[in-house]
Amino acid sequence: DAGITQSPRHKVTETGTPVTLRCHQTENHRYMYWYRQDPGHGLRLIHYSYGVKDTDKGEVSDGYSVSRSKTEDFLLTLESATSSQTSVYFCAISEAGRTYEQYFGPGTRLTVT
């Protein structure tokens, strides 16, 4: 597996609380992505980053923000978690020029009660 870790791996939180998920890579890849995986929807892109401090929105960005202050870390923040954000969140990385080949992290299972 490519050097991608996600923390925490599991989290249960209450509606309205802020939550931050962390993705850490040791591959020095330029691109990083956050997806959510839901039954019937597959993986949907939330946000992605194409460099330090360079980020853009994906298909389902409402209610989420991201930050990338270092090449190796990409943070996903739910400012005020809602039950609809209960999901499995995957981080992925890819090299510049080979963005089609994404390497995925192990996932974070988030439950919002």
Add this chain to the structure above:
Amino acid sequence: AQRVTQPEKLLSVFKGAPVELKCNYSYSGSPELFWYVQYSRQRLQLLLRHISRESIKGFTADLNKGETSFHLKKPFAQEEDSAMYYCALSGAGQNFVFGPGTRLSVLP
């Protein structure tokens, strides 16, 4: 808008039988199409891409622009092929769109 559909949520075949996982897409430009696979307790990984026109683990996929399809095929399924398969499309920019996935179950 980019969209990928996979009409089958679950596909069950017997070992040794042919298998075809269907994928259709909508995109106004020239897309790149891919198949990703997730085996049990493993991470999602790239299986193949249409540009390379290669066969991986006996699987092939041909891009049919007329039918906007990119079906994944294997002539003789093996039990170790059981997994979740996602078709994906990459268009302009870095927006990657995945289909909803098909769970393939190969029965002994």
